[in-house]
Amino acid sequence: MSVLVRLLRGIWSLMLGLGVTLKNLFRRPVTQTYPHQKPELSAAFRSAIALVNFPASGSHDCVACMQCVNICPSFCIKVEGDKPEGLKRKRATVFEVDYALCSLCGLCIDVCPTNTLKYSKTYDDVGYRRDQFVYDLLTPFRAGEAAWRERARVAAVEAAQPASAGPAAAAGEPEVGR
Amino acid sequence: MAEIWGEPAPQPLAGNGDDTYYLNMGPQHPSMHGVLRLLLHLRGEEILEAEPVIGYAHRAHEKMAENRNYLMFLPNSSRVDYLSGMIYNLAYCQAMERLLGIEVPERAEHIRVIVSELNRISSHLLWFGTFLLDLGGVTPFLYAFDDREEILTILERVTGSRLTYSYGRFGGVTQDVDALFVEQTLAFVARLRGRMPDYHALVSDNVIFRHRCEGVGLIDQATALRYGVTGPCLRACGVPYDLRRAEPYGIYSRFDFEVPTQPAGDIFARYLVRLAEMEQSCRIIEQAVAALPAGPIMPEKQKKRFKPEVGESYFAVESARGHFGIYIVSDGSELPLRLKLRTPSFANLSAVAAVLKGTMIADTVAILGSVDVVLPEVDR
Amino acid sequence: MAEGAVASEHAQRLRAELEAGLDLGPRWSALEGASSGFARCHAVSVEALPRLAGAFARAGYFLELLTCLDLRQHEGRMRLVYTFNCFAALDRWRLHVDLAPTRPWSGPAAKPARAKKGAAAALDAATDAAAAPAAAPLPVEAPSLVASFPAADWLEREVFDMFGVRFAGHPQLKRLLLPEDADFHPLLKDFGRMDAVAAPGAGPAMGPGGGADG
Numbered sequence: 001m002s003v004l005v006r007l008l009r010g011i012w013s014l015m016l017g018l019g020v021t022l023k024n025l026f027r028r029p030v031t032q033t034y035p036h037q038k039p040e041l042s043a044a045f046r047s048a049i050a051l052v053n054f055p056a057s058g059s060h061d062c063v064a065c066m067q068c069v070n071i072c073p074s075f076c077i078k079v080e081g082d083k084p085e086g087l088k089r090k091r092a093t094v095f096e097v098d099y100a101l102c103s104l105c106g107l108c109i110d111v112c113p114t115n116t117l118k119y120s121k122t123y124d125d126v127g128y129r130r131d132q133f134v135y136d137l138l139t140p141f142r143a144g145e146a147a148w149r150e151r152a153r154v155a156a157v158e159a160a161q162p163a164s165a166g167p168a169a170a171a172g173e174p175e176v177g178r
Numbered sequence: 179m180a181e182i183w184g185e186p187a188p189q190p191l192a193g194n195g196d197d198t199y200y201l202n203m204g205p206q207h208p209s210m211h212g213v214l215r216l217l218l219h220l221r222g223e224e225i226l227e228a229e230p231v232i233g234y235a236h237r238a239h240e241k242m243a244e245n246r247n248y249l250m251f252l253p254n255s256s257r258v259d260y261l262s263g264m265i266y267n268l269a270y271c272q273a274m275e276r277l278l279g280i281e282v283p284e285r286a287e288h289i290r291v292i293v294s295e296l297n298r299i300s301s302h303l304l305w306f307g308t309f310l311l312d313l314g315g316v317t318p319f320l321y322a323f324d325d326r327e328e329i330l331t332i333l334e335r336v337t338g339s340r341l342t343y344s345y346g347r348f349g350g351v352t353q354d355v356d357a358l359f360v361e362q363t364l365a366f367v368a369r370l371r372g373r374m375p376d377y378h379a380l381v382s383d384n385v386i387f388r389h390r391c392e393g394v395g396l397i398d399q400a401t402a403l404r405y406g407v408t409g410p411c412l413r414a415c416g417v418p419y420d421l422r423r424a425e426p427y428g429i430y431s432r433f434d435f436e437v438p439t440q441p442a443g444d445i446f447a448r449y450l451v452r453l454a455e456m457e458q459s460c461r462i463i464e465q466a467v468a469a470l471p472a473g474p475i476m477p478e479k480q481k482k483r484f485k486p487e488v489g490e491s492y493f494a495v496e497s498a499r500g501h502f503g504i505y506i507v508s509d510g511s512e513l514p515l516r517l518k519l520r521t522p523s524f525a526n527l528s529a530v531a532a533v534l535k536g537t538m539i540a541d542t543v544a545i546l547g548s549v550d551v552v553l554p555e556v557d558r
Numbered sequence: 559m560a561e562g563a564v565a566s567e568h569a570q571r572l573r574a575e576l577e578a579g580l581d582l583g584p585r586w587s588a589l590e591g592a593s594s595g596f597a598r599c600h601a602v603s604v605e606a607l608p609r610l611a612g613a614f615a616r617a618g619y620f621l622e623l624l625t626c627l628d629l630r631q632h633e634g635r636m637r638l639v640y641t642f643n644c645f646a647a648l649d650r651w652r653l654h655v656d657l658a659p660t661r662p663w664s665g666p667a668a669k670p671a672r673a674k675k676g677a678a679a680a681l682d683a684a685t686d687a688a689a690a691p692a693a694a695p696l697p698v699e700a701p702s703l704v705a706s707f708p709a710a711d712w713l714e715r716e717v718f719d720m721f722g723v724r725f726a727g728h729p730q731l732k733r734l735l736l737p738e739d740a741d742f743h744p745l746l747k748d749f750g751r752m753d754a755v756a757a758p759g760a761g762p763a764m765g766p767g768g769g770a771d772g
Contacts, residue, residue, distance in 0.1 A: 010385035020380040021317055030324050044338035044353055073250040105253035105344040106352060111482065119338065233735035240720075241744055276593060403645070406620040406709040412645070419645040489588075492595035492623070492641065492650065505639070507627060518625040528712045557735055 041121050048099045049108060050120040051137045059141050059148040061116040062092035068108035068117065076101035077108060086153040092138065099125070100133040197221055201539075205234045209312045209543045212553030214527075216546075220539060228534035228542070230527055236557040243517035248274055248484045249348070251517065256342045258519060259555035261304055262498040264297035264333070264343045271346035272427060273493035273504040277486040278348065285473040286350035287429045291466040292363060293333060293345065295459040299370065300329040301498035302452045302459075305550045309449070310381060312547040313390060318381050325373060332362045348484060350476035360467055367460045377453065391446035395533055395545035398443050405529035409500020409522050410451045411549055415443035421496035433465045445548040452550075485512055499523050499550055523555045566647035572617035580613055581606045589652065596641075596652040604655055604697040607640075608706070614642045614651070615706040622650070624703075624713035626721040628747045630663040636723055638700055658696035660722055665748030702728035720745035 051060035064081020080094035109117045127133055199220040204210040213234035219227035239258055243251045255270035256263030268290050307322030330340045336355055337345040345351055381387055402412050412419055420437040422430040438454035440447035486508040494503040500522030507516040526549050586599040623641035636657045643650045702725040703710040714725045715734040722743040725731055
């Protein structure tokens with residue numbers, strides 16, 4: 001093959017490549033201009049865990065069983081609980097997650113016996129210090145906690161008396177399902 | 179410190195006369211794909227000796243495994259190699275399923291194949307983009323990332339994550355797929371096939387690219403055998419060794435696909451093998467989607483605590499970079515006695531030192547890029 | 559697996575090599591089969607290892623894996639596990655070599671109840687040889703296989719790095735993954751957890767996993 005033929009072939013290969021770029025020049029841009037366009041999050045999107053608010057009971061259903069604490073590979077969940085007056089099950093009084101350590105594996109959600117854990121959908125949390133990522137998951141439930149405990153106590157008392165299943169009976173045992 | 183344990187003192191570097199020039203490439207170098215440090219001994223532009231220095235991304239995965247129970251190691255598995263996290267994650271699940279004797283439902287097996295192959299294509303696309311970026315071509319990088327983005331979007335919709343999936347569980351997968359997933363997957367396969375001619379016109383036929391790649395960075399069969407090189411690097415020197423064929427795991431034995439090989443063993447051969455592999459992955463995806471049965475994605479009876487019998491097990495899968503093996507020694511407790519990860523990049527990178535000897539320094543980046551090493555996987 | 563499938567050319571070559579008077583040592587058939595992934599398992603002696611490795615190399619096998627098991631607590635030994643495989647038909651051989659520990663066990667004392675049903679004891683029961691080599695003293699060093707398999711270079715350095723096992727004849731036995739001035743071998747069972755280095759005064763940290771005696 002003479003030098004000239006090789007030269008022409010080489011140039012032609014470059015022209016072909018430029019043709020591809022030319023074709024793409026007229027395509028619609030695929031870039032998402034992030035702060036102006038917000039991403040659409042999928043239903044499965046995983047962010048820091050949160051407690052489910054069950055409409056039936058008006059609160060979460062964490063029984064402080066410590067299963068999520070024990071399975072967490074990053075050791076980033078802290079749960080404490082007490083036994084509310086008149087109830088058989090425990091109830092969480094502290095539920096903290098160190099999101100800076102969390103690897104979003106979802107094992108805690110898998111093991112939760114009352115299905116009260118879910119992923120939240122926040123994706124843009126920022127902070128200047130690591131301790132800003134220690135989330136208190138009970139914050140949204142603090143205001144209603146006293147009322148829930150009272151309802152649960154009443155429900156437990158009524159459940160203890162046979163054949164008097166009032167409408168409040170459901171409050172102590174919320175419907176489980178996800 | 180060295181004398182405390184009676185370990186050998188560091189040896190001074192052996193120079194080849196006065197004109198040997200020592201050059202440190204990395205660990206912070208844009209074309210080192212992570213934190214690899216290459217200590218090059220140069221005479222002029224010729225490399226006399228290349229010594230990879232690794233360990234900068236060592237995260238002690240194997241030690242972590244011994245301190246956690248089997249289930250808690252699950253998120254680590256997709257972080258060993260962040261580019262084919264799905265394959266590694268599912269490999270760990272499959273290794274444990276064999277050790278524990280768990281049956282996986284048919285639907286979960288098919289989903290696993292589809293997402294694994296999507297993950298393989300995304301890994302190859304990222305390699306394609308960054309390899310050409312190393313060689314100075316910015317445009318193919320953007321196109322490859324555009325295609326890869328499609329895969330990440332599809333996988334994110336199903337798994338909830340874009341890179342470190344943690345999608346598998348012992349016995350199945352976490353989330354079921356829907357009709358939209360199937361539709362998106364098939365649309366992507368069609369799209370990638372439409373893009374392939376563009377890639378070939380843009381890159382494969384490009385005269386500059388060919389000149390830099392052909393006949394450079396030869397890994398022959400003997401070298402591959404001595405260093406245990408696997409994956410596309412091995413297939414590029416004519417050995418049709420693919421664990422999906424040689425030791426079929428999961429349901430890979432049911433699918434009809436080819437193991438692409440090239441005889442030359444140079445950079446261009448490795449490039450062609452990877453591009454051909456993407457097409458084969460597309461074929462597997464199409465067959466798996468067509469055969470996707472209805473049914474559960476996890477076994478009916480799920481255990482919460484896993485205690486394998488006393489014994490040993492070695493489970494290997496074909497990752498995007500080659501032969502990935504998990505060697506688990508169980509002492510009958512909830513924690514593994516030993517969990518060793520045999521990563522393909524580790525073996526492939528150890529061969530790079532031999533390949534680089536005698537080449538020109540300008541080819542270093544091209545050779546290293548063509549081997550497709552992922553440093554976190556080397557260091558674990 | 560090995561017996562059932564048609565023996566590949568490599569396997570035939572290996573068989574011919576092994577028949578030439580090489581000592582494979584006692585076979586551990588309990589570890590063989592589809593459930594473990596190994597075609598053949600043998601406990602080999604340190605003296606036979608380099609020649610065996612040469613036979614595997616000549617037969618066209620590659621060194622797939624080299625790792626170490628710290629069995630000091632119950633058995634008082636370290637165990638090197640070598641895996642050879644070939645690119646043709648699957649034929650995975652697992653050979654292991656027992657070594658005397660270079661450092662004595664410094665963790666909690668072995669519990670006798672657990673020692674009985676521990677991995678080491680159960681795996682020992684798996685050996686086909688009637689007489690276990692109990693009396694023979696264990697070698698303290700393994701021979702390096704770098705001459706037969708350059709892949710062993712990094713693998714042996716990693717084992718040295720993580721377990722402190724020495725390899726005689728290795729050209730450059732130095733740290734691979736850890737810093738050059740590290741003075742610990744983290745995969746030893748009495749090392750404790752990863753954070754034991756960060757907090758030396760704290761002793762082996764105990765986590766939910768059980769830490770040092772895991």
